[in-house]
Amino acid sequence: MKSCIYLVLCETKESVMTMGLILLEICDMNLLSEEALQALLEKYPEVAVMSYDCQNLCGLCKMRPYALVNGQRIFGKDLPECIENIRLKIEEELALFA
Secondary structure, three states: OOEEEEOOEEEOOOOOEEEOOEEEEEEOOOOOOHHHHHHHHHHOOOEEEEEEOOOOOHHHHHHOOEEEEOOEEEEOOOHHHHHHHHHHHHHHHHHOOO
């Protein structure tokens, strides 16, 4: 199984470089692609993206777009809803570090 790792470095309040606080995992076979997430990733540099050939969630993968955000499945009935749900989950996760 091939996997690609996209790690985004971000600057914290203490000016220390760290890896992303939030891990976003996507499946290459799913409707949700990194291109669809580009605007979201530009807005949230705290997100590190891992793209896999397959995440073995074929039932969900065939039904709707989804991603794992810090290990939690986030999905929507269509691509725009899924991206919005991912954005909301990112905001929720970031609030834990505020």
